[in-house]
Amino acid sequence: xxxxxxxxxxxxxxxxxxxxxxxxxxxxxxxxxxxxxxxxxxxxxxxxxxxxxxxxxxxxxxxxxxxxxxxxxxxxxxxxxxxxxxxxxxxxxxxxxxxxxxxxxxxxxxxxxxxxxxxxxxxxxxxxxxxxxxxxxxxxxxxxxxxxxxxxxxxxxxxxxxxxxxxxxxxxxxxxxxxxxxxxxxxxxxxxxxxxxxxxxxxxxxxxxxxxxxxxxxxxxxxxxxxxxxxxxxxxxxxxxxxxxxxxxxxxxxxxxxxxxxxxxxxxxxxxxxxxxxxxxxxxxxxxxxxxxxxxxxxxxxxxxxxxxxxxxxxxxxxxxxxxxxxxxxxxxxxxxxxxxxxxxxxxxxxxxxxxxxxxxxxxxxxxxxxxxxxxxx
Numbered sequence: 001x002x003x004x005x006x007x008x009x010x011x012x013x014x015x016x017x018x019x020x021x022x023x024x025x026x027x028x029x030x031x032x033x034x035x036x037x038x039x040x041x042x043x044x045x046x047x048x049x050x051x052x053x054x055x056x057x058x059x060x061x062x063x064x065x066x067x068x069x070x071x072x073x074x075x076x077x078x079x080x081x082x083x084x085x086x087x088x089x090x091x092x093x094x095x096x097x098x099x100x101x102x103x104x105x106x107x108x109x110x111x112x113x114x115x116x117x118x119x120x121x122x123x124x125x126x127x128x129x130x131x132x133x134x135x136x137x138x139x140x141x142x143x144x145x146x147x148x149x150x151x152x153x154x155x156x157x158x159x160x161x162x163x164x165x166x167x168x169x170x171x172x173x174x175x176x177x178x179x180x181x182x183x184x185x186x187x188x189x190x191x192x193x194x195x196x197x198x199x200x201x202x203x204x205x206x207x208x209x210x211x212x213x214x215x216x217x218x219x220x221x222x223x224x225x226x227x228x229x230x231x232x233x234x235x236x237x238x239x240x241x242x243x244x245x246x247x248x249x250x251x252x253x254x255x256x257x258x259x260x261x262x263x264x265x266x267x268x269x270x271x272x273x274x275x276x277x278x279x280x281x282x283x284x285x286x287x288x289x290x291x292x293x294x295x296x297x298x299x300x301x302x303x304x305x306x307x308x309x310x311x312x313x314x315x316x317x318x319x320x321x322x323x324x325x326x327x328x329x330x331x332x333x334x335x336x337x338x339x340x341x342x343x344x345x346x347x348x349x350x351x352x353x354x355x356x357x358x359x360x361x362x363x364x365x366x367x368x369x370x371x372x373x374x375x376x377x378x
Contacts, residue, residue, distance in 0.1 A: 003086070006059055036074045036101045038137065042130035044069065044078075045106070049123035058085055077101055090114055104267050105129070105250055112257045122257050129253045132329075136242060136336055143238075143340035143347075150351040154358060159198065161362055166191035173369050183365035219275070226275035230303065234347075238339045240303060243274040245332035247281075248308070252325035262288060276303050294321075 004011045044065060051061040059082060066078035077098050084094035092111035095102045106126050113122025166187050173180055180188065215221050229239045250271050254264035262285055269281035280301040287297045295313035298304045308328055315324030 003059075003063075006057065007063060036071055036077070038130045038134045040069070040071045040074050041102070041106065042127045042134060044074065045123045045127035045130065049120045049127065052123065053120045058091065074101070091119075103271060105254065105271050108259055108263065108267055109253065109257045112259045116258050118258075125253050125257050129249060132249055132333065133246065136245060136333065139337055139340045140238070140242065143344045146344065147347045147351050150355060154351075154355045157355075157359055158362070159194070161359075162187065162191045162194050163198070166366065169366050169369075181365070181368045183361075184368055187362060187365050222275040229274070230276060234343065238336065238343065239274070241332050241335045241339060243272055243277050244304070244308060245329050245336055247272045247277050248325045248332065249329035252322050252329060255322045255325070261294075265294075276301075280304070 001011045001014055004014075047065060047068075048061055051064065052058070056064075062078055062082035062085060066075045066082060069075045069078065080098075081091070081094040084097070085091060090111075092107055092114055095107045095110060099107070109122045109126050110119065113119035169184075170188050170191065173184075216225075230236050230243075232239065247268055250268040251264060254267060255261065259267070265281050265285045265288065269278040272278055272281070280298060280303065283297040283301075284294050288294060293313065293316055295309045295316060298312065299306070299309040311324045311328055312321065315321035318324075
């Protein structure tokens, strides 16, 4: 009843009903529920900032957001947060209970805004940060979509030919007698191996996917995988630029919101998405604790270009570190965009040529015995 009054409604009678029973029960299938993405968080932050600046109370704002959001999972979480805020828990503390949904940078920016009295500004910073991050992710996804689809189609085509087409040709060629050419024999051997190889690949791939899902974020795995990502021949430079753009943007946002620099370094290290940058920022933290600069330790790390460390050094000396970090982030956003477009233009013809060589080579190998078929008939 108190909640209804805060919404400006006068309750006449209130009756408790059981939610989620009978036909209204919500069916949830593990792994198929829609999660909360960056776009959802960006929209929520922008709307919350707008309503806060309009003078709405936090409870009223959370209530409206929980009713308006299209994401059911986010609506459920916002309802839980609203209930926590009603009992006197701070917004950032309540968000911290849902750390799998709200990234550390968002929780700490909200906390800084609550403490300093500029929650609206902090929420706008969160929204801007997530919008930029979302654009970068969309750029990478669009660059990777075409080669991924083409590669999957090539693998399916090869497996289909080896499983269904090659055995038919093998039976036909056996009736003619004689020896098959070496390329054809290779296909025949691979076709026979598919009887046991395909189940092994399916089981092994599934087991690896499950293991990867559980261990990909552990430090033991990231120490090995993340440096390799940056050394890939084609995608390595793109991964490097993406990691630097994410680090500088998050760092600029945290500093602009008034978060202490040591705490900011710790958070941006966790949210950088790459162990190499995270380990470098640990060294920077030690440098800052000793009263030294940020740019010094970064200049010793190969992942950071000289331009980045020099701009950070200038920002430190001029007292404009946030501005310099924002300029670096904008520059690398453009670099990621340009690199992704170049990769897309380069990969398309290469993938078409790859499929042509693989599938075309298999077809030629299958038809090579036809060239001497008349000798077999004799």
